[in-house]
Amino acid sequence: MIVPNITPEFNQDVYRIFERIKDADTEVDVCNIGEPGALYLTQKYDVVWSGLSVLQAAEQAERNGYDGVFIYCALDPARTALREALNIPVVSMFEAALHITAALGDHFSVICPMGSRGAREELIHLYRMDAKFVSVEFFDLGVGGLSDAEGSYKIIARAAQDAVGKGADSLIFGCGAMMGVAKRLSVELGIPVVEPGPVAFKLLEAMIGLGLKHSKVTYRNPIRHDNEERNK
Amino acid sequence: MIVPNITPEFNQDVYRIFERIKDADTEVDVCNIGEPGALYLTQKYDVVWSGLSVLQAAEQAERNGYDGVFIYCALDPARTALREALNIPVVSMFEAALHITAALGDHFSVICPMGSRGAREELIHLYRMDAKFVSVEFFDLGVGGLSDAEGSYKIIARAAQDAVGKGADSLIFGCGAMMGVAKRLSVELGIPVVEPGPVAFKLLEAMIGLGLKHSKVTYRNPIRHDNEERNK
Amino acid sequence: MIVPNITPEFNQDVYRIFERIKDADTEVDVCNIGEPGALYLTQKYDVVWSGLSVLQAAEQAERNGYDGVFIYCALDPARTALREALNIPVVSMFEAALHITAALGDHFSVICPMGSRGAREELIHLYRMDAKFVSVEFFDLGVGGLSDAEGSYKIIARAAQDAVGKGADSLIFGCGAMMGVAKRLSVELGIPVVEPGPVAFKLLEAMIGLGLKHSKVTYRNPIRHDNEERNK
């Protein structure tokens, strides 16, 4: 479980989510990445800043004997490179959750805080999900907006209603920090609202349990660039 | 857990699969459907024969208090009607497994016993999975072919190799009766091979656990046609 | 000519349409289906309820020596199964009319009474018509609304204008009960408005006359499930 930010501030929150929903015999460790890296990931620029550190942390996790790696970020940093580098299952959070969202309806929208529309659309397009894609709806909580939970909820709900107005029949959050509002929103709007972390995590558990992992034909193993390997 | 055939002959096999992989606190019941219905489902004609019986069995399951319904058939009989009729999660096996397969690679093929190519392609197209679809590969075990396990495996493996030759980097079985060969095939070919039942079942468990279900906007509740309802 | 409702109430209306436009030497018989079946077909749930009865009625028609079968319903119940089962031409009304509508413009919308948006979109997608599809526009005549012809027309016309506002350059009705308004609407809007029944019927006549029928490669003949066949 890797959080691709350079501060440990989200680690506890993330751990608490997964502790509650994990299978009895699953063990979860959460870590953040070191420098270089981004404080928050909101666009492709940040993804490039955090990419290599994510990759190296994941390779370290494999060497440490973990059964699978989970990247807790809705911009899926280093997604394809991770699939090339690792021989254990690796789940990029948004991709996995998007597939499960797509199985619940015919028209999904993405709800997320201000950031790059292009970066989200690139992922949806890369995962071949355009045919069910309606829109990305951004909301703006301003500085410190998250302290007022009810106010924040209303701002998020307005973005969600905009999506429904455009024809969305299901929603997915485009940010890992939107915890604890999905259920209420789902009840009020009468449609599925997917918080990507938990559902993607259950998919990783299922993959490990069933012995499934990504294809090594499309994502073939690379020649490593770290010094150890290069000096051989 | 509904097996959409009119004989109980597969019920035990299906039950055994799920008993092994289910969460500790999940309870599974398996039943077949009554008449009218098909003995085996290999094309759309069979789907129409079994459709109404599947729908009625699922509605009965909801009335009986089950948390979710699983249709154990790779032709996904009555898929959209079930989503309209039920207010509990319902998983059509092939659709769910296809989404998870698509998350493992970029190019999948379907491997299944002789039957209608059109019926498979209709499902793949309906689920908007064409962009990653390579081919349907049929194999023919002949009459009683399943008794010779090694011979059967070789015939299936040949179909799988044909798929790889066409560019597939991942495989999904297009039939619920192909149990116990996925793992060996995956190791020998070096690519993911998805047996749809188990992975779709784990997705249903996750959906129930996380409170997710299909969208009732796109799949709105119908006016029921059975006599009880109609006479009200 | 099969009307897939369980009451004979539409049979006369349907017969009158086709009598007026049929070729001199075409003979038309209209029948409804028996139970199980839906009173009206507005979503996939109804399609599953009527599916098997439609299939059996069509198979009976082929045994009785008819040259072709026409399913008078815009939800095209049992469409693929009929193509598998029959060796005479079978026309599913909406599919046939949609192809002809698509030949008249570049952007079509579907106009129909309240019902499932998902069910319509599934058909359009199944027939690979997405590239020219603009929208489904629903109207609501309320209970008994059809008695006031002028009021009904205005409600339909408003839905049609919504479609034009979204870029539609041609319209097709998504319901077989919308008789007698296409021509007026077409003149007032200045675009083609297709009532699916007549044009699909002329296509069936042409197919019979020219010896054309659907492909038996994609829609291969099934092993029949009715008792007669199964006991052999």
Added chain:
Amino acid sequence: MIVPNITPEFNQDVYRIFERIKDADTEVDVCNIGEPGALYLTQKYDVVWSGLSVLQAAEQAERNGYDGVFIYCALDPARTALREALNIPVVSMFEAALHITAALGDHFSVICPMGSRGAREELIHLYRMDAKFVSVEFFDLGVGGLSDAEGSYKIIARAAQDAVGKGADSLIFGCGAMMGVAKRLSVELGIPVVEPGPVAFKLLEAMIGLGLKHSKVTYRNPIRHDNEERNK
């Protein structure tokens, strides 16, 4: 009925086809075009050579009081311009026949004599038929090859079998000169084989009978360029 070649050599053949299949009360006249124009149309270069003459002949036909215009050529010369210029129904032969072919199966191929692959693909793409398109198969009858009917048939049949081998479940001829072989080929291959002229002609009759024509929103009337109009 306009044959877009500058010689009258095909007029009689074309007339004979339509005389046999036309409705009792349909009157058909066949004419070729004047110079400038192509002797035979096999690629876009020829289409540009014949385009203006086709357009002027069709405008003349409308002024002469005809109810509809049919362009007997599988390269559909001046197709969009004709729809702009005329206020009576105009059928471009390949487009109309392609829609009807697409209604018979899921995967069609085009069979035609040597010529430009790009020109055929442009039409299929323009008509948004890519999703069901398998291949264009060319055959080469050589100089004078048409005199030996049996030999010609075998060469055409080989191209058709190539298409079936690639997955085609239905065929359409991509040339108006391939008369009288469709039925035999259809029986031998067991799939629909569409000779475009007759079926497109029946569609034009149906359009005239039902009062349908192409959309004047997308194909809006032009300002005419001929001297008469320009001098006003």
Added chain:
Amino acid sequence: MIVPNITPEFNQDVYRIFERIKDADTEVDVCNIGEPGALYLTQKYDVVWSGLSVLQAAEQAERNGYDGVFIYCALDPARTALREALNIPVVSMFEAALHITAALGDHFSVICPMGSRGAREELIHLYRMDAKFVSVEFFDLGVGGLSDAEGSYKIIARAAQDAVGKGADSLIFGCGAMMGVAKRLSVELGIPVVEPGPVAFKLLEAMIGLGLKHSKVTYRNPIRHDNEERNK
């Protein structure tokens, strides 16, 4: 450099644009076409009127020893026929500029004076650019509107803002007569605004310099129809 109108009125303007931006050692000649042809090209009808004259002028240019041909019109008259006929590079202005526009963003709109929406969409579709296409926005300068430069600019800017409101992140002009407003519009809207002529012209220079030209496999050489050739 061919201007596909029958009057020389634009020749000087066009020449001045290219003189300013051309490489030092490029020589440019501008000519219009003779009759038959259109005064202005705004829809497919005009394209058919000018097509053959454009084709003949281009063939003449090749015979005269020019290194490349540029068709100065955003409706790309005779585009495919020119590629078949010529063995020197030929650039259809809108196609070339559209590819370069598509390289600058993810969502482009076309801005152009009143004319046929269908004709523009046909080109965008033909060039396989639908995936990045947002809308065609028309503006209406009325009769003589171009004399008031500031008023004209405001009308064009309003159409451009409509496009941005629909999600466009880049614009391309759909008419060769919209000279000298792109830069101001680009600064004010903060997005790329492409005047198709100059950028397409630089591409032609690059093609000639690097020895690139269109594929003669897809655009194979025709048998010529002019009298000289036909009499051989």
Added chain:
Amino acid sequence: MIVPNITPEFNQDVYRIFERIKDADTEVDVCNIGEPGALYLTQKYDVVWSGLSVLQAAEQAERNGYDGVFIYCALDPARTALREALNIPVVSMFEAALHITAALGDHFSVICPMGSRGAREELIHLYRMDAKFVSVEFFDLGVGGLSDAEGSYKIIARAAQDAVGKGADSLIFGCGAMMGVAKRLSVELGIPVVEPGPVAFKLLEAMIGLGLKHSKVTYRNPIRHDNEERNK
């Protein structure tokens, strides 16, 4: 001009190409990147390794007053992040060259040395070029294979012929190191063969000359993560 490898070994070769084709008044500087970075870029793993160093070198170039940045690598490292970060034109070599290749034909293939098929397909898909994409053809020169120029050419030519056999009418090289074989291959195969560097470079010159750059709406400026910025 940035070469995204950590050694300067290609700098001279790259410089020589561009010196020959550049405009008289263009100044070109070539540099490689520092650590961390990849020795050679053949798959996404390498792209992640070089990504941040490419981004920082490009930002430095902008600060140094360059008019534009060119990334000399066919895997287009950091492509979207560069567009976000820079306010001067930036050309990712493969993307730019692909658009120009697509303007020359209807069906292109990519020819490149052994590497990841998935990485190439991701780019083609990201740039919305699937509709014209035929295949990626890999060749294997083995260790030191490049020393025998004629042998290398034959191996490349075989891969190119495979592409033509699959229907390609134009080719693009998927690697910046394949210098000096495009012209010969083009003549022998009779189709356009695009070496991506030169044509993409001419496009950058044109963009700078005409004042064009990528859209800052889709690629909005990021909050910078380097220490300097972060400490403000």
